[in-house]
Amino acid sequence: MNPFKFSRAQSTPQAISLATAGGRFIAGGTNLIDLMKLYIEKPASLVDIKQLALDKIEVLPNGNVRIGTLVKNSDLAYHPLIMEHFPVLSEAILAGASAQLRNAASTGGNLMQRTRCPYFYDTQFPCNKREPGSGCSAIPGHNRENAILGTSDQCIATHPSDMCVAMAALGATINVQGPKGVRVIPFADFHLLPGQTPHLEHNLRPGEIITSVELQVLPFLAKSHYLKARDRASYQFALASAAVALDIQGGTIRSARIALGGVGTKPWRSIAAEQALIGKPANRATYQAAAQAALKGAKAYKDNGFKIELAKRTLVQALTKLGGAV
Ligand SMILES: Cc1cc2nc3c(=O)[nH]c(=O)nc-3n(C[C@H](O)[C@H](O)[C@H](O)COP(=O)(O)OP(=O)(O)OC[C@H]3O[C@@H](n4cnc5c(N)ncnc54)[C@H](O)[C@@H]3O)c2cc1C
Numbered sequence: 515m516n517p518f519k520f521s522r523a524q525s526t527p528q529a530i531s532l533a534t535a536g537g538r539f540i541a542g543g544t545n546l547i548d549l550m551k552l553y554i555e556k557p558a559s560l561v562d563i564k565q566l567a568l569d570k571i572e573v574l575p576n577g578n579v580r581i582g583t584l585v586k587n588s589d590l591a592y593h594p595l596i597m598e599h600f601p602v603l604s605e606a607i608l609a610g611a612s613a614q615l616r617n618a619a620s621t622g623g624n625l626m627q628r629t630r631c632p633y634f635y636d637t638q639f640p641c642n643k644r645e646p647g648s649g650c651s652a653i654p655g656h657n658r659e660n661a662i663l664g665t666s667d668q669c670i671a672t673h674p675s676d677m678c679v680a681m682a683a684l685g686a687t688i689n690v691q692g693p694k695g696v697r698v699i700p701f702a703d704f705h706l707l708p709g710q711t712p713h714l715e716h717n718l719r720p721g722e723i724i725t726s727v728e729l730q731v732l733p734f735l736a737k738s739h740y741l742k743a744r745d746r747a748s749y750q751f752a753l754a755s756a757a758v759a760l761d762i763q764g765g766t767i768r769s770a771r772i773a774l775g776g777v778g779t780k781p782w783r784s785i786a787a788e789q790a791l792i793g794k795p796a797n798r799a800t801y802q803a804a805a806q807a808a809l810k811g812a813k814a815y816k817d818n819g820f821k822i823e824l825a826k827r828t829l830v831q832a833l834t835k836l837g838g839a840v
């Protein structure tokens with residue numbers, strides 16, 4: 515690990531000013547420290563934000579649920595408001611990592627976690643995300659775990675988070691604060707596609723800190739579910755996952771939310787799949803049509819073609835569990 519300066523911010527403005535001067539936030543440290551030990555991240559200065567009063571889950575006057583950036587993944591998953599109104603979020607978090615990691619990991623850190631592409635972690639190999647312009651080792655190499663949606667000729671790394679897939683389906687908004695004031699970023703705009711600049715992964719501007727994530731309470735989101743397919747039953751990232759919510763009245767789907775994980779270069783909400791469901795009977799044929807729509811445009815690489823069928827089946831199974839199949 516390279517030497518670095520360490521400071522502990524006592525207030526959000528102080529954290530912003532330390533970050534504007536070149537510091538890098540650290541929350542649970544479960545991703546950043548690993549990357550520093552491997553010389554993938556080399557921040558000269560770390561700003562510990564754990565003292566900030568950003569660790570509450572609360573209902574706002576407009577009825578939205580606000581989740582402070584420092585809320586631990588485990589506290590979020592087991593919070594009564596989340597379990598009641600957004601079971602998909604609770605299930606997604608509990609499908610990830612391990613109990614110990616979830617006890618340390620923060621909401622903001624989870625949003626910002628970096629890919630698990632094996633070549634990103636191995637500094638012996640070229641990687642455009644780690645070193646822009648050096649090349650992508652995964653495209654010609656081993657790419658079984660890599661993405662099939664949102665890829666580019668520069669990078670095909672998946673976004674690894676389970677929590678983010680649920681938040682994409684729930685249509686979360688992200689509150690940030692920076693040197694120029696506060697901003698609200700819709701979830702769909704927070705993570706960036708790799709395009710020609712895979713090292714740019716999110717929409718935060720220099721010095722900006724995530725302060726909270728906000729969720730709108732809609733009755734049908736209480737009927738939601740997360741399903742994750744992976745090589746091992748625990749402590750493993752998704753090969754494919756689906757976050758789904760359905761509003762079914764009289765056997766007809768009135769509203770739907772669909773997002774996929776393990777297959778996209780960012781948490782992958784599929785509006786096309788949602789449109790394929792709305793107004794249709796809640797049955798297997800409808801779910802299969804939605805899966806078809808969700809994976810339209812998927813691009814398979816040498817080792818990961820199986821993910822197209824796996825993602826479709828994962829989505830159909832999640833929808834069947836939630837909506838039943840006539
Ligand atoms: C062995 C292992 C298995 C795992 N398995 C899974 C899994 O199956 N599914 C899954 O979803 N995740 C998994 N994870 C990832 C885990 O969820 C993340 O490491 C964790 O969520 C990161 O949170 P943190 O608070 O520790 O972030 P940190 O490591 O502290 O920070 C991560 C990044 O976020 C930035 N950051 C933190 N807070 C803020 C903020 N408020 N504003 C702006 N930037 C901020 C930091 O600067 C840093 O760049 C796994 C991790 C490990 C080590």
Ligand code: SF4
Pocket residue numbers: 629631632633634640641642643644649650651652653660668669670671712
């Ligand atoms: S897929 Fe992305 S992260 Fe993986 S080697 Fe290629 S450029 Fe690097």
